[in-house]
Amino acid sequence: MQQNHHEETIPGSMWTLAVGVLVTVISLWVGKNLSWTMPEQASLQAPLVDNLFDILITIGTALFLLTDGAIIYALIKFRHRPGDETDAAPIKGNLPLEIFWTAIPAIIVIFLGIYSTDVFREMGGLEPPGHHMGGSHSEMAQVMTAPDPDNESSKYGVGAAPDKQNVPADLQVKVTGLQFAWLFNYPEAGIMSGELHVPVGKEVKLELVATDVLHAFWVPQFRIKQDVMPGKPSQMRFVATKTGVFPIVCAELCGSYHGGMRSKIYVHTQEEYDAWLEENAIAAKNQDAVETVAVNTQDLSDEEFLAPYSSDLGIDRDTLSEIKSLASAITETAYQ
Ligand SMILES: [Cu+2]
Incomplete structure (x- = not known):
């Protein structure tokens, strides 16, 4: 060998x-x-x-x-060995x-x-036109044509997925962010709620605007987050795939109680959602009526819940809304 x-x-x-x-x-x-x-x-x-x-x-x-x-x-490998007093090999560089x-x-x-x-x-991030058209030309067009509120709202945010473009969302909810709460308005049903209710598997479009400072609408379980700006409405579309209750978190430091600016999104089956919608639409209509409607007070917005009490104090719905618009007018001028 x-x-x-x-x-x-x-x-x-x-x-x-x-x-x-x-x-x-x-x-x-x-x-x-x-x-x-x-x-x-x-x-x-x-x-x-x-x-x-x-x-x-x-x-x-x-x-x-x-x-x-x-x-x-x-x-x-290149540790110091006993008795080795040299400076080691001089290595200058290695271009490749x-x-x-x-x-x-x-x-x-x-x-x-x-x-x-x-x-x-x-x-759907590239869908709202304002996002990717950019440039001075479209900016100019925006200024020269009269502002259309619907167009305005679609300028920022995340729109429809490529396969859903030109298809209107199944449900639209107007979202208002203010220090330090979220308000959800269902214009068709006339419902104002402190919590968001949506049906599972349906295309939901949120129109978001802030009354005071920057906020951000974030649902961690949905992996979606959208800035909510005063004076510049943004939109966001999503489809919930699981029923349940998920947190809504404000993800933009917006003031001293930013950490408490949380709400919940309830994802219902279609039947549950329809029932919720019906119940609350009735409650909204009967707000001024004397008769008591048997509703779960937990499902009521603050305004709805407080309505009977505020009427005892001689404050009716119109006064409440006047106070509200006055308050928002004050905040608007304060931040302009
Ligand atoms: Cu906030």
Whole structure:
């Protein structure tokens, strides 16, 4: 048998391949298995956002393992040995290596840019015309034509998904954000509520405006968030896929009680929703009537709940709305 002069070793390329496969497998596993850190998915939009998030986590894990792995490897491999008093080899640079590690992040960033734009497009983010037309030309057109309130509301925010464009939403709710509450107005049913009720599986369009300062309408389980601005109405469309109660959170620091600016969204079956709508539409109509309507007070808005008491004080509905409009006029002038 012939004796080898040097020790037999595994070639470096084999090690690189093995490390590459290991890092890829671990990263893919982490990316797929971190979904428990997210709230449950309760809208049609949620899986789109989460798929993007999984990819970000996968890439992040791979980068973490490679960079930290390289540091730990170098710490051990190139550690100071006893008796070694040299300055180590002078290494000046490596142009191909620098090109390599600049090109890879560039490709990753371009890929993520394209992919996240596509997610935004699928969610309807490119639909409101004001969003992507931009430019001085359309701005000019906006100024020169008389402001149409419907057009105005569709300028900002997230509109219909590409396959739902030109299809009106099944339900429209007007949302008002104010320090420090959300008000939900169902114009067709004449309902004003402190909580949002929607049917499951239906296209819901919110028209959002603030009376005072910037707020943000956020439903974590739906993966949707929209700025709510004074004087600049925005819109948001979504489809809830699960029945239940989910939190509505103000996600824009809006004042001293910002943390308390929370409400709830009730996602009902169509039958439940119809019942709620009917019950509350009756309550809204009978507000001025003397007869008592048997309704669950929890379903009433503050205004509805307080109506019998405020009438005892000689305050009727008109006075209340006058006070309200006066208050909003004051806040409007204060912030202009
Ligand atoms: Cu707020």
